[in-house]
Amino acid sequence: MTAVAxxxxxxxxxxxxxxxxxxxxxxxxxxxTGLGFSTTCLPFLVLAVGLEKAMALVLLxxxxxxxxxxxxxxxxxxxxxxxxxxxxxxVPGLLLGLWVLGKVDTDSLVAVLGAVLVAYCLHGLSGARxxxxxxxxxxxxxASGFCTGLVNGMTGSQIxxxxxxxxxLNLTPDRFVQAMNVSFTLSSLIMALGLSRLGYLxxxxxxxxxxxxxxxxxxxxxxxxxxxxxxPETFRKIVLGLLLLLGAGLIAQQVV
Numbered sequence: 001m002t003a004v005a006x007x008x009x010x011x012x013x014x015x016x017x018x019x020x021x022x023x024x025x026x027x028x029x030x031x032x033t034g035l036g037f038s039t040t041c042l043p044f045l046v047l048a049v050g051l052e053k054a055m056a057l058v059l060l061x062x063x064x065x066x067x068x069x070x071x072x073x074x075x076x077x078x079x080x081x082x083x084x085x086x087x088x089x090x091v092p093g094l095l096l097g098l099w100v101l102g103k104v105d106t107d108s109l110v111a112v113l114g115a116v117l118v119a120y121c122l123h124g125l126s127g128a129r130x131x132x133x134x135x136x137x138x139x140x141x142x143a144s145g146f147c148t149g150l151v152n153g154m155t156g157s158q159i160x161x162x163x164x165x166x167x168x169l170n171l172t173p174d175r176f177v178q179a180m181n182v183s184f185t186l187s188s189l190i191m192a193l194g195l196s197r198l199g200y201l202x203x204x205x206x207x208x209x210x211x212x213x214x215x216x217x218x219x220x221x222x223x224x225x226x227x228x229x230x231x232p233e234t235f236r237k238i239v240l241g242l243l244l245l246l247g248a249g250l251i252a253q254q255v256v
Contacts, residue, residue, distance in 0.1 A: 003207060010204040011049065018048040023061050023212040024219040029239050030065060031223015037216070038062045038184075039159045040239065043117060043246035051106045051113070055156035055191070056201045060209040061216040063188045066181045068220075073178040083179055085138070086162070087186055089145030090152075094187060097153015098194035104154075110250050113155040117247030120159050121240045132168040140165065145183075152187045153194065 011019070026040040038058045045054035070076065080087065101109065132140065144165040152158045162183050166176055195201040 007204045007207050015049050020215050023215045027216040027219025028223040031220040032226050036159045037065050039157055042156050051110050052200045056195050056205040057209050059188055059192050061212040064213045065216055066185045070181045073174045075175050075178050079178045079182055086141040086145035089142040090149040093146035093149025094153045094190045097150040100154050102198050109154050114247045114250030116151055116155055116157045116160055117243055121244035123164055124240045130168050131170055137169055158184050158187050
């Protein structure tokens with residue numbers, strides 16, 4: 001009861017309802033379409049509890065979903081070996097991003113998150129595709145990893161620019177999924193340590209985040225069932241459109 005009281009001292013009942021509803025929705029989206037869990041969560045959580053708490057709350061559910069996907073995808077060792085320059089460069093990018101998070105007013109970073117969401121959604125809706133050569137892949141891996149870590153550290157979003165970079169390599173679906181989730185998992189582990197040192201990953205946030213894992217499992221399973229009745233592409237476009245509006249709203253909130 002003491003732990004529950006501690007949580008309720010930090011989060012209102014209304015905020016907790018919003019948090020778990022958001023985690024369930026993001027899990028449903030991931031189950032149906034494979035869209036990034038944390039990217040779907042963040043704009044809703046930011047509106048509900050603010051950027052600092054949102055970044056902490058999404059960590060454990062996101063990590064759990066990533067590990068499940070990684071186990072199913074296979075090719076783990078091959079992926080780590082091939083993308084080790086990108087993964088290694090993610091670490092200093094994350095550390096710099098976390099440093100910026102601790103020094104800069106988070107209101108301005110909310111606008112950055114909004115811009116990242118808008119860019120992500122426009123890329124997804126455009127259907128744009130391009131291909132990089134093996135030589136270009138090797139040269140761009142460190143830049144992709146560093147920039148992804150930087151954006152992740154500042155905003156909690158793990159999707160850019162690693163998503164378009166990996167899409168440009170024409171990987172098989174399993175190898176693409178594994179590469180994305182290895183990057184996500186590395187980022188989540190470092191983010192957990194960084195947010196803890198900044199004081200954002202508190203005991204209360206960790207409790208709520210851990211409880212959210214159960215919601216994620218249920219939402220993901222339900223999403224896989226929904227997939228058989230609904231076109232994933234149609235659902236993906238609807239969700240991208242919603243996230244586009246939310247991203248624009250986050251920018252407008254800080255500009256107006």
